[in-house]
Amino acid sequence: MxxxxxxxxxxxxxxxxxxxxxxxxxxxxxxxxxxxLIEVMFIRHVVSVEGIRVDLKKIEAILDWKQLRNVTELQSFLGLAGYYQRFVERFSLIAAFSTKLLCKNASFVWANDQQSSFEKLESVLTKAPILIQPETGKEFVVYSNASHTILSFVLMQVGKHKGNYLIYDLELVAIVFDFKIWRHYLYSERCMIYTNHESLKYLITQKELNLRQHRWIELLKDYDCKIKYHPSKANMVANTLSQISMFEL
Known part of the structure; x- marks a missing residue:
């Protein structure tokens, strides 16, 4: 293609x-x-000039699914629905009541919580957004946040319409971690990093660093990035993600 x-x-x-x-x-x-062609089917996705969207034929199959009666049927449903999970915000949370039935020694009891989860997934998949490909040469924006149990980060681009570490190290490792995850997007591209830890603005020029911080800075030097302070109240997406428990994620 x-x-x-x-x-x-x-x-x-x-x-x-x-x-x-x-x-x-x-x-x-x-x-x-x-x-x-203005659009083409590619690996169960529809790729067009607008971006990438779900295959409506697959969504119709999900909508036609009858009430699940056993673990095998549940695995089949979650397998198909999960294929499009990147189109659904908080997919893991929506499917949580259903996935609990897949745990070892769990009894298969299809109650109201499971039915609500099932219907919610059907609903959100029919309204799944179109995912737009990132544009090379256009500045990326990274929002990061961290707690003692969660590292959260969000990679964005300006659209056509506008545990044992100290908190300093936690915020820094969140930045380093998202660069490792999104290296294929961010390498050789200009990037602005927003964090709610103000002292990280002076990270590169700081004289006294421990070995771990030195190692992380060496990694960041491979990227064309700048760090800016962004208060927690304004950093809603990454800040909210870092408050979710590890089980929920």
Missing amino acids: IHWYTLRPRMSMMNILKWFFRFFVIYAKLSKYEFW
């Missing part, structure tokens, strides 16, 4: 492909190819 926003790069790539096939004596079957 080859994608470009404008026609000219597409034509250039077509010429490259033709040369490649000719040079290596590769024969292409035209019936296997489609050109100039």
Whole structure:
């Protein structure tokens, strides 16, 4: 699958492909190819000029699902619904009552809580948003927060419409952790980091650092990033995530 926003790069790539096939004596079957599509089905997702969305045919299968009667049926349902969990905010929390039935030695009792969880998942999947691909060359924004049990971080881009560590180390490790997770997005891109620990603004210029902090700073030096202070009250997304218990996540 080859994608470009404008026609000219597409034509250039077509010429490259033709040369490649000719040079290596590769024969292409035209019936296997489609050109100039505005959307395409790819690995159970619909990819279009707008972004990535769920396959409505799969969602119809979820809506047609009857009440679950045993663990096998529950596993099948959660397997299909879970495939699209990145489209659903707080998917794990919504499915929590159902997933408890999959625990070892748990009795399968389909009560009101499980039915509500089941119906809620059906509802939110039919309203799943379109996920927009990040734009290279456009500044990323990272919001991070930490507690003694949770590291939380949110990766954003400006849209078309606008346990044993000290708290200082906890906030710093949250930043380092999100850079490891999102390295494929953030490496070689400009990035602004917002944290609710004000002293982290002076992290790079700080003279006295322990070995652990030195190691983390060396990792951050691989990125074009700046750290800015952002009060907890204003940092609602990451701050809320860090208050959720590990079981809920």
